[in-house]
Amino acid sequence: AQSVSQHNHHVILSEAASLELGCNYSYGGTVNLFWYVQYPGQHLQLLLKYFSGDPLVKGIKGFEAEFIKSKFSFNLRKPSVQWSDTAEYFCAVKNTGNQFYFGTGTSLTVIP
Amino acid sequence: DAGVIQSPRHEVTEMGQEVTLRCKPISGHNSLFWYRQTMMRGLELLIYFNNNVPIDDSGMPEDRFSAKMPNASFSTLKIQPSEPRDSAVYFCASSPDLGWTHNEQFFGPGTRLTVL
Numbered sequence: 001a002q003s004v005s006q007h008n009h010h011v012i013l014s015e016a017a018s019l020e021l022g023c024n025y026s027y028g029g030t031v032n033l034f035w036y037v038q039y040p041g042q043h044l045q046l047l048l049k050y051f052s053g054d055p056l057v058k059g060i061k062g063f064e065a066e067f068i069k070s071k072f073s074f075n076l077r078k079p080s081v082q083w084s085d086t087a088e089y090f091c092a093v094k095n096t097g098n099q100f101y102f103g104t105g106t107s108l109t110v111i112p
Numbered sequence: 113d114a115g116v117i118q119s120p121r122h123e124v125t126e127m128g129q130e131v132t133l134r135c136k137p138i139s140g141h142n143s144l145f146w147y148r149q150t151m152m153r154g155l156e157l158l159i160y161f162n163n164n165v166p167i168d169d170s171g172m173p174e175d176r177f178s179a180k181m182p183n184a185s186f187s188t189l190k191i192q193p194s195e196p197r198d199s200a201v202y203f204c205a206s207s208p209d210l211g212w213t214h215n216e217q218f219f220g221p222g223t224r225l226t227v228l
Contacts, residue, residue, distance in 0.1 A: 044219040045219070100145070103154070
């Protein structure tokens with residue numbers, strides 16, 4: 001079965017630390033890839049997306065993600081996190097069959 | 113643009129009662145998705161519609177769950193009868209279309225359902 005794996009369930013960082021959240025998917029065909037963020041008590045919002053072209057995608061709030069096709073990965077990065085980045089982060093994949101799959105999420109806590 | 117609108121925002125009900133969740137997608141969007149979020153299972157896709165037609169309902173947990181989209185601006189998710197294990201946050205999302213571009217999903221604020 002196709003799936004999206006987020007290996008880190010809960011990450012705790014101090015402010016200014018660098019962040020990398022892992023995301024791997026299992027689908028051999030062409031995919032669209034997304035990272036969503038859910039701030040406490042709020043709904044999911046799109047951080048960034050990859051459709052085609054440059055595998056390094058820049059998103060809002062200083063986030064970026066790199067699509068590595070050979071590794072079926074789409075890891076999320078930020079060089080310096082802030083307290084306001086405390087949230088739940090979801091990786092999502094859409095395949096050519098128009099099926100969406102979300103990962104189980106990674107909870108990020110940034111300590112001031 | 114008001115975004116995706118869901119109602120109610122919170123629902124507390126007793127086991128066995130019927131629950132109806134409502135969603136108004138963003139105007140002009142052709143696709144609508146219902147998700148359920150729990151601590152144990154994360155975010156699960158329940159069903160999605162394209163042009164008001166259900167495309168994939170394989171995520172609907174059982175026959176107690178049903179969803180309808182009578183027109184392009186309204187959808188309901190009904191649970192009858194409800195059970196405590198249905199307690200979750202239910203999100204509705206809409207997307208411009210299912211095509212290979214412009215297929216970002218826009219999420220509503222969610223309905224927090226508690227079944228006692």
